[in-house]
Amino acid sequence: MQKKSSILTGKILTSSGALLLISTGLATELTNQIMRGSRNWQLAPSTCLAAVAQESDTNQPKKLAVTNAVAYWAHDATGYHPSLCVRVENISGNDLTGKAIKMQCRFVDLRLGHVMIARRELRYELAPNQALNLIFHGPEPYELPIDQYQWPIVECKLMSRVGDVDDSGTEDLLILPKLESVTMTDDEAVTALSRGFYQSSKKGNRSKTAHRDTSRSEYKPDSHSRSESGKSDYKADNSKPEYKKPEPPMTAKALSLSASGKQSTPATGTDTRSALTKFAAQPKVPGLGSEFLEFEQMYGRPVGASIKDKGWSWIKYSKQDPAIDVYVGAKGTASKADLIVARVPAEIVQSEAQIVAVAKSMAGKMRGAALEHTHKSVKYQQLSEQKIRRILLTSMDSPGYRLCYVAPRESSGEDNNYILILSRFTGDTPSMMPELIRRAPMMKFLYSALGLPDQD
Known part of the structure; x- marks a missing residue:
């Protein structure tokens, strides 16, 4: 009589409750490897x-x-x-x-x-x-x-x-x-x-996820991670900590509280630029298609207005940190934003990438859409026979809205600002603006910003 060979199986219960069937020989070998503390087996997380x-x-x-x-x-x-x-x-x-x-x-x-x-x-x-x-x-x-x-x-x-x-x-x-x-x-x-927030070895075993707070520390690979051979790469650091001289205490300078005195800006501008970056990174910023009430909740009560029953109405909001002015335009007596104009001081801007980020944050429900087809152009405005103003315009398109912004024209004064215009309408935005702001005195700064002839 021939003996019938049979394969005995064992069972392993995973953390997810699933049963895995493995042969008895494989189970025995696995147990022996674990008991001997061998590093040839790398068990993955559950x-x-x-x-x-x-x-x-x-x-x-x-x-x-x-x-x-x-x-x-x-x-x-x-x-x-x-x-x-x-x-x-x-x-x-x-x-x-x-x-x-x-x-x-x-x-x-x-x-x-x-x-x-x-x-x-x-x-x-x-x-x-x-x-x-x-x-x-x-x-x-x-x-x-x-x-x-x-x-x-x-x-x-x-x-x-x-x-x-x-x-x-x-x-x-x-x-x-x-x-x-x-x-x-x-x-x-x-x-x-x-930046490597998550890292995995090529064998498929995951390492620990790094902390996401990049403002405090940069990501460093896990010092206890194992190499492909299974040996630990960890090395003890027995060096003594380096002595660092304590920083001197901060000092404050007294400023004038007179009504005519202007508020000074930080010398380095680091805190201000940081505030602009945080502003653009907020998960919810009122923008195109948002109600006026949402702008009030973000910026507070309006500081200026030009409301018309016919034509366009403009509402001005201001924010101190960062120091930007936001002008919201709506057609007639509507209460939703159709156009947005933002004025951002150049001294708080580190790069034009920040301007694009601020514009995308104000795009409302279309915030996740990519801005493409970047086009730059230059216009000249004659101020006198010897003086000509150079105006650099950048236009970008996105499904659902258009962006146009003007780079600072001077290094000081009213011309030292970035001017952003977000519109839900197709067509050339600068050429549309004279008709939209014709009856709004507080929007006259756009004439010189866009190089348009002044209209009375």
């Missing part, structure tokens, strides 16, 4: 256990790996979307150029059990050890409450297939148990990705 199990079952080498990732919330005209920005690297050792790479990012709302799928199919030039950046957005929009602890808990999982393969060829690249409670634009996410 969130990545499914990916490790699949790799052991299929016994196929991985072709792609996630080296960096940023999970965030992106905003567009419909609301906030769970999003993932990843850097994917070719670790197969083969050239994957021209091969179909199917990517699937799954967002799961753990409170509601709702599943959202974002898919992409790529055919890129992808040589060995070459990487590319990808962005995925969940299709379902959310309305996020003010309190961050009330935001949805969304799990994110990224999978891929290279070439024409079935389910056995699916690779689990990344599993994040929860999206960070932070809102970003896609450009900000790519910038954060380059």
